[in-house]
Amino acid sequence: MEAPADERNLPLTLPATLGVCPRCLVRLQDLVSGQRCPKDGAFLVSEASVEASFGEPFLGAQVGRFGLLRVIGRGAQSTVFEGIDRDSVRCAVKLVRLDPLQELPEPSALIAARLENEARVLERLVDVPGVPRRLEFVHSLGGGLPAHVALAMSFAGGAPVGNEVPEAALRSWSKTLLLAHRHGVVHCDLAPEHLLLATDGTTHILDWGCALELGSAESPRGFHPSYASDQLLAGNPADTHFDWFALKRIVETRVESGKASTHVMGLIAALATANSIEQRLQAKEALSEVCGLSAVR
Ligand SMILES: Nc1ncnc2c1ncn2[C@@H]1O[C@H](COP(=O)(O)OP(=O)(O)OP(=O)(O)O)[C@@H](O)[C@H]1O
Ligand SMILES: [Mg+2]
Numbered sequence: 001m002e003a004p005a006d007e008r009n010l011p012l013t014l015p016a017t018l019g020v021c022p023r024c025l026v027r028l029q030d031l032v033s034g035q036r037c038p039k040d041g042a043f044l045v046s047e048a049s050v051e052a053s054f055g056e057p058f059l060g061a062q063v064g065r066f067g068l069l070r071v072i073g074r075g076a077q078s079t080v081f082e083g084i085d086r087d088s089v090r091c092a093v094k095l096v097r098l099d100p101l102q103e104l105p106e107p108s109a110l111i112a113a114r115l116e117n118e119a120r121v122l123e124r125l126v127d128v129p130g131v132p133r134r135l136e137f138v139h140s141l142g143g144g145l146p147a148h149v150a151l152a153m154s155f156a157g158g159a160p161v162g163n164e165v166p167e168a169a170l171r172s173w174s175k176t177l178l179l180a181h182r183h184g185v186v187h188c189d190l191a192p193e194h195l196l197l198a199t200d201g202t203t204h205i206l207d208w209g210c211a212l213e214l215g216s217a218e219s220p221r222g223f224h225p226s227y228a229s230d231q232l233l234a235g236n237p238a239d240t241h242f243d244w245f246a247l248k249r250i251v252e253t254r255v256e257s258g259k260a261s262t263h264v265m266g267l268i269a270a271l272a273t274a275n276s277i278e279q280r281l282q283a284k285e286a287l288s289e290v291c292g293l294s295a296v297r
Contacts, residue, residue, distance in 0.1 A: 017030065017031040017046055017047075018030075018031060018046070018047045019031035019032070019035055019044035019045070019046070020044060020045060020046070020047050020049075020050045021037035021039070021040065021042050021044055021060065022042055022045055022049075022050050022056070022059040022060035023037065023039075023040045023042045023060060024037060024039050024040055024042075025050070026038075026039060027047075028044060031044055031045075031046055032044075033069075033084050033088050034067060034084055034085075034086060034088055036067075037060070042060035042061065043060045043061075043062065043067030043068065043069060043084075044060070045059060045060055045069045045070065046069075046070070049069060049070040049071075052070075052071065053070070053071045056071060056079070058079065058081065058095060058148075059071070059081075061141075063083070063093055063095065063138055063141055063150045063152070064093075064136040064138040064150065064152055065085045065086065065136060065152075066083035066084060066085050066091055066093055066135075066136070066152050067083060067084050067085075068081040068082075068083050068093060068095075069081065069082050069083060069084055070082040072092065073193075076222075077096055077097050077099075077106070077111055078094055078095060078096045078097070078115075079094075079095050079097075080092055080093070080094045080095075081093045081095065082155065083152060090155045091135055091152050091153060091154060091155050092132065092152070092153055092154070092155050092156065093150055093151070093152045093153075094115065094118075094150065094151045094152075094153070095148045095149075095150045096111055096112065096114075096115045096148060096149050096150070096151075097111075097147070097148055098111060098112060098147040098148060098149065099111070099147075106221070106222075108147070110221065111149075112149045114209040114210070114221070114222065115137075115149050115150075115151050115209060116137070116149070117208075117209060117210075117211065118151060118207070118208045118209040118211070119134055119137045119151050121185055121208040121211045122134035122151075122153060122208060124183055124185060125179075125180055125183055125185060125208070127179075128176055128179040128180055128183065129175070129176060129179070130172060130173065130175070130176035130203050130204050130205055131176060131180065131204070131205060131208070132153035132154045132155075132156050132204060132206065133153060133154040134151070134152075134153055135152040135153055135154065136150075136151075136152040137149075137150070137151055137152075138150040138151075138152070156196050156204035156206060157196070157198040157200075157202060157204075158196040158197045158198030158199070158202065158203070158204065159196065159197065159198075160192050160193045160194075160195060160196060160197075161192050161195040161196075161197055161250065161254065162254070163254050163255065164254075164255070165251050165254060165255050166197075166201075167262055167264055168201055169197045169201070169203050170247075170251065170262075170264050170265070170268075171264055171290060171291050172201075172202075172203040172291075173195055173203055173205060173247065174247070174264065174267075174268065174287055174290075174291055175291035175292070175293060176203070176204075176205050177205070177240075177243050177244070177247070178284070178287065178288055178291060178293055179293070180205075180211075181214065181240045181243070184213055184214045185208075185211050185212075185213070185214070186211060186212050186213075186214055186238040186239065186240055186242055186243055187205065187208060187210070187211050187242075187243050187246075188210040188211055188212055188220040188223055188232065188238065188242055188243070189207060189209070189210035189211075189220065189222070189223035189224060189246075190205070190224075190227055190243055190246035190247055190250065191207075191224040191226075191227055191246070191250070192250055192254070193206075193207075194206045194207045195250065209222070210222060210223045212238035213238065214238055214239070214240065215237050215238060215239075216237060216238045217237050218238075219235045220232075220238075224246075226249075227245075227246035227249045227250055228242070228245075228246065229241065229242055229245035229246070229272070232245075240271070241271060241272055241273075241274075241280075244268050244269075244271035244272040245272040245273075247268055247272075248265070248268050248269050248272045251265060251268075263290065264287070264290060267283050267286050267287040267290065268287070270282075270283035271283045271284060271287065
């Protein structure tokens, strides 16, 4: 419905976003990204962010070159923030709590090693579309903050895969996996919350902390068992079919079976279950072609 003529002529005023210091709760009109509290130097955040994460000690803190503005995800030992640097570059910062008192089920060294592994993998996959770029790894936060390690990476827009799995998104995740596998990296922990899809169709695969070198006999820790193949659960050497099995299962648990039987799904299923090497190579070549990649044997 069109607004009455007198209202249409009014200047457009957007609601001002209040900048709030998460430490002293001082409020400043008109939040500017990267602005700091004049009293204690914390990064100002939005009112909504303070309300959503009240008492979060890292809100507004500086980690590496990034200010932490909003909590965007939480795991068993980690909190993921939206962060910003001096040039207003938006990023995601994953902070992992270490446990000097050894009260957590996993020792600190293992927890830190997983994040370091993720940082190394992101660096290795820097050319692969759909993998966040590594920006900074911070070993020690300093400033009296509790013991954490942190990984800053490029911000991936979108939401975790829902009950609709567009074919284009499935192709795009498959392309990321095919390229990661060509670099000798197996993700080992595909789960719905690690498959992001944005409204413009851009996709990302997150959380490469469990990733292993193809053929590695190491057992990944902390992966989602609901999407793991028997071979992954049994501790078999890392194989690309771990990822195809998980992707297949994720789609099958979300989409009615009739709608899930598409050409791309058929190829993913073949990669997850094919018995012979020849069948797998054929399926890989066909999927590469569908994803616009040249075939590599
Ligand atoms: N680069 C990113 N861009 C945007 N959002 C992200 C990014 N990384 C993580 N997130 C958000 O944070 C959530 C948790 O991230 P992630 O799965 O990497 O951490 P985690 O599961 O807590 O880690 P771990 O499995 O190592 O304990 C994701 O589901 C996503 O919503
Ligand atoms: Mg995760």
